[in-house]
Amino acid sequence: MLSADLLGIFFFAVSGSLLAARKGFDIIGSLALAYMTGLGGGIVRDLIIDQGVPNVFVNTIYLLPPFLAAIAVYLMSTHLQKLRYFISLFDAGGLALFCITGTLVALEAGIEPIVAVLLGVATACGGGLLRDITANETPGLFNPRDLYAVPAFLGASVTVLLEMTGWFNLLTATITAVAVFVMRMLAVRFKWSAPLAVRGWSRPSLRLPRSRADNAK
Amino acid sequence: MLSADLLGIFFFAVSGSLLAARKGFDIIGSLALAYMTGLGGGIVRDLIIDQGVPNVFVNTIYLLPPFLAAIAVYLMSTHLQKLRYFISLFDAGGLALFCITGTLVALEAGIEPIVAVLLGVATACGGGLLRDITANETPGLFNPRDLYAVPAFLGASVTVLLEMTGWFNLLTATITAVAVFVMRMLAVRFKWSAPLAVRGWSRPSLRLPRSRADNAK
Amino acid sequence: MLSADLLGIFFFAVSGSLLAARKGFDIIGSLALAYMTGLGGGIVRDLIIDQGVPNVFVNTIYLLPPFLAAIAVYLMSTHLQKLRYFISLFDAGGLALFCITGTLVALEAGIEPIVAVLLGVATACGGGLLRDITANETPGLFNPRDLYAVPAFLGASVTVLLEMTGWFNLLTATITAVAVFVMRMLAVRFKWSAPLAVRGWSRPSLRLPRSRADNAK
Numbered sequence: 001m002l003s004a005d006l007l008g009i010f011f012f013a014v015s016g017s018l019l020a021a022r023k024g025f026d027i028i029g030s031l032a033l034a035y036m037t038g039l040g041g042g043i044v045r046d047l048i049i050d051q052g053v054p055n056v057f058v059n060t061i062y063l064l065p066p067f068l069a070a071i072a073v074y075l076m077s078t079h080l081q082k083l084r085y086f087i088s089l090f091d092a093g094g095l096a097l098f099c100i101t102g103t104l105v106a107l108e109a110g111i112e113p114i115v116a117v118l119l120g121v122a123t124a125c126g127g128g129l130l131r132d133i134t135a136n137e138t139p140g141l142f143n144p145r146d147l148y149a150v151p152a153f154l155g156a157s158v159t160v161l162l163e164m165t166g167w168f169n170l171l172t173a174t175i176t177a178v179a180v181f182v183m184r185m186l187a188v189r190f191k192w193s194a195p196l197a198v199r200g201w202s203r204p205s206l207r208l209p210r211s212r213a214d215n216a217k
Numbered sequence: 218m219l220s221a222d223l224l225g226i227f228f229f230a231v232s233g234s235l236l237a238a239r240k241g242f243d244i245i246g247s248l249a250l251a252y253m254t255g256l257g258g259g260i261v262r263d264l265i266i267d268q269g270v271p272n273v274f275v276n277t278i279y280l281l282p283p284f285l286a287a288i289a290v291y292l293m294s295t296h297l298q299k300l301r302y303f304i305s306l307f308d309a310g311g312l313a314l315f316c317i318t319g320t321l322v323a324l325e326a327g328i329e330p331i332v333a334v335l336l337g338v339a340t341a342c343g344g345g346l347l348r349d350i351t352a353n354e355t356p357g358l359f360n361p362r363d364l365y366a367v368p369a370f371l372g373a374s375v376t377v378l379l380e381m382t383g384w385f386n387l388l389t390a391t392i393t394a395v396a397v398f399v400m401r402m403l404a405v406r407f408k409w410s411a412p413l414a415v416r417g418w419s420r421p422s423l424r425l426p427r428s429r430a431d432n433a434k
Numbered sequence: 435m436l437s438a439d440l441l442g443i444f445f446f447a448v449s450g451s452l453l454a455a456r457k458g459f460d461i462i463g464s465l466a467l468a469y470m471t472g473l474g475g476g477i478v479r480d481l482i483i484d485q486g487v488p489n490v491f492v493n494t495i496y497l498l499p500p501f502l503a504a505i506a507v508y509l510m511s512t513h514l515q516k517l518r519y520f521i522s523l524f525d526a527g528g529l530a531l532f533c534i535t536g537t538l539v540a541l542e543a544g545i546e547p548i549v550a551v552l553l554g555v556a557t558a559c560g561g562g563l564l565r566d567i568t569a570n571e572t573p574g575l576f577n578p579r580d581l582y583a584v585p586a587f588l589g590a591s592v593t594v595l596l597e598m599t600g601w602f603n604l605l606t607a608t609i610t611a612v613a614v615f616v617m618r619m620l621a622v623r624f625k626w627s628a629p630l631a632v633r634g635w636s637r638p639s640l641r642l643p644r645s646r647a648d649n650a651k
Contacts, residue, residue: 048274049270112274115274118252118280119274139351139353141245144246149249194243194244196241196244197237197242197243198293
C-alpha cells in the first residue's frame with residue numbers, strides 16, 4: 001500500500017506543478033503546489049483519524065514524490081495548450097489511488113465503514129481542492145459540467161465492500177483503481193454531468209454572464 | 218445538546234446547498250458544500266481540543282443532516298432572487314446554535330473561558346468561512362457593511378457567563394440562541410456595520426472601483 | 435523563545451490588519467485577519483506535531499498580540515499608498531521569526547531534521563497563506579516575481595544546523611532572523627525571482643492578459 005500511496009502522491013503532485021506552470025508561477029510555487037496537492041489530503045485525513053503525527057512527517061520518503069514531480073515538470077517540454085488535459089490526467093491518477101488508500105487507512109483506524117467511505121472521498125478530493133483554492137481557481141470539484149467526486153465515491157465504496165467481504169487484494173485493488181481512473185477520464189472527455197443542485201432549474205437559465213463565467217475558469 | 222448540534226449542522230448545510238444552487242453547481246457540489254459548511258467548523262474545533270477522532274467521524278448520525286439538506290434544496294421550488302436572503306436566514310440559524318455548542322464543547326474539554334469564547338466564535342464562523350472560500354465568494358465574515366462575528370461573539374460570551382454562574386439550562390440557552398439569531402437577521406436587514414479597520418478613514422474613500430466590487434460579490 | 439513567538443505573532447497580525455485596511459474591511463475583519471494570520475500557522479503546526487491542544491489555546495497570552503495589532507492599525511494614521519509596503523515589512527518580520535520558532539518546535543517534538551525544515555517553512559508561510567486566501571488575494575507565496583519561501587527555507591535550514599551542532603543560542607538565532615528579514619526585504623525591493631516552473635518557457639510568453647492579471651492582484 002505504501003507504493004500506491006507514493007504513486008498517488010506523485011500523480012497529484014504533478015497535477016499541482018502543472019497548474020503552477022499554467023498559472024505562470026515560478027519553481028518555488030511549483031514545489032509548494034506539488035507538496036500541497038500531493039500531501040494535503042493525506043495530512044487532513046491523518047489529523048482526523050488521530051493516530052499521532054501524520055505519516056508524511058514521520059517517514060521522510062513521502063517528501064520525495066512531490067520533489068521529483070516538480071523537477072519532472074521543470075524539465076518537460078510541452079505546450080501550454082495541452083496542460084489542462086495533462087492536469088486532468090495526473091489528477092485522475094491521484095484520485096483513483098487515494099480513494100482506495102484513504103478509505104483503507106480510515107478502516108484500519110477503526111472508523112465506521114460508511115464514514116470511512118466519506119473520509120476516503122475527502123482524502124481523494126482534498127488535495128485537488130487545496131490546490132485549486134490556493135491557486136485561485138474555481139475547484140474542479142464544484143464544476144457543474146464535470147463529474148469529479150462520483151468516481152472517488154464509487155471507488156471508496158467498492159474498497160469498503162472488498163474489505164468487508166475479505167476480497168481485497170492487489171488484483172481487486174488494481175481493477176478498482178483502473179476503473180475509477182477510466183470513469184474519471186471518460187467524465188472529462190464526454191463532459192458527463194450530474195443533475196443540478198435544484199430539480200426544477202434548467203441548465204441554461206443558470207448560466208453565469210459571460211464575463212463572470214470566464215473569470216471563474 | 219446533540220439535537221442543537223444536529224439542527225445547527227442542518228441549518229448551515231442548507232445555506233451551503235443554497236449557495237451551490239445560486240452558483241449553478243450540480244447536486245454533487247450541493248452535497249459537498251452541505252457537508253463542508255455543516256461539519257467543517259465542528260471538525261476544526263474537535264481537532265483543536267484534541268479529544269480523539271472528531272465526533273462527526275464517530276457518530277454516523279452527524280452524516281444525516283447535510284444529506285437531508287441537499288435533498289431538501291434539490292426538491293424546493295424557489296426563485297433565484299430569493300436565494301441570497303434564504304442563505305442568510307439558514308446561516309444565521311447555524312451561527313446562533315454553533316456559537317453556543319462550540320463554546321460548551323470547548324469548556325467541557327477544559328479550555329480557559331476566554332479562549333473558549335474565541336473557539337466558539339471560530340466554530341460558528343468556520344463553516345460559513347469554508348463555504349465562502351471554497352465557493353470562491355468573498356467571505357461574509359469580512360463584509361464591511363455587515364455584522365457577522367459580533368452576534369456570535371456575544372452569544373459565546375453569554376454562554377460562558379451562564380456556565381460559570383450555573384444558570385445554563387435549556388431555557389437560557391434557547392433565549393441566547395434566539396437573541397443571536399434575531400441580532401444577526403437585524404444586522405442583515407438594516408445593514409448594521411462596525412467601524413472600519415482604520416479610525417481616520419471614511420467609508421466612501423475606501424470604496425472599491427465598481428467592476429472590482431461587483432467581482433468580489 | 436516565547437517572546438520571539440509573541441513578537442512574530444504580532445508582526446504577522448499587523449500584516450493581517452493592514453491587509454484588512456487596504457481591502458476596506460471593518461474592525462471585525464481586521465481582528466479576524468489579525469488572529470488568523472498571527473495564530474494560523476502555529477495552530478496548523480501544533481495540530482501536526484500532535485502535542486495535545488495547540489499552545490495558543492492553552493496560554494491566554496497568545497491572544498494579546500493580535501488584539502494589540504488590530505488596535506494599533508486602527509489608531510495609526512498612514513496613507514493607503516504606503517500600505518502595500520508596510521504589509522510586506524511586518525510580514526517579513528513574522529516570516530523571519532516563525533521559520534526559526536516553527537523549526538525549533540518541530541525538532542523538540544521529535545520530528546526528523548529534514549521534515550522539521552519543511553514544517554518550519556510551512557509554519558512561516560502558513561499564516562500569510564491563510565491571510566491571502568481568506569482575503570481573496572493571490573497568495574504572495576505564489577507570486578512569480580517575488581521570493582517568499584526561499585528566505586524561510588534558508589532560515590529553517592540554518593536553525594536545524596545550529597541545533598544539531600549545538601551552536602543555537604540567542605545570538606545566532608538573532609543573526610539568523612535578521613538575515614532572513616533582510617533577504618526577504620531585498621527580494622521585495624529588487625523584485626528577485628526564481629526560475630519559472632518550466633525550464634523552456636520565457637517569462638513574457640506566460641504573461642496573463644492585462645485584465646486577468648489585474649484581477650489576480
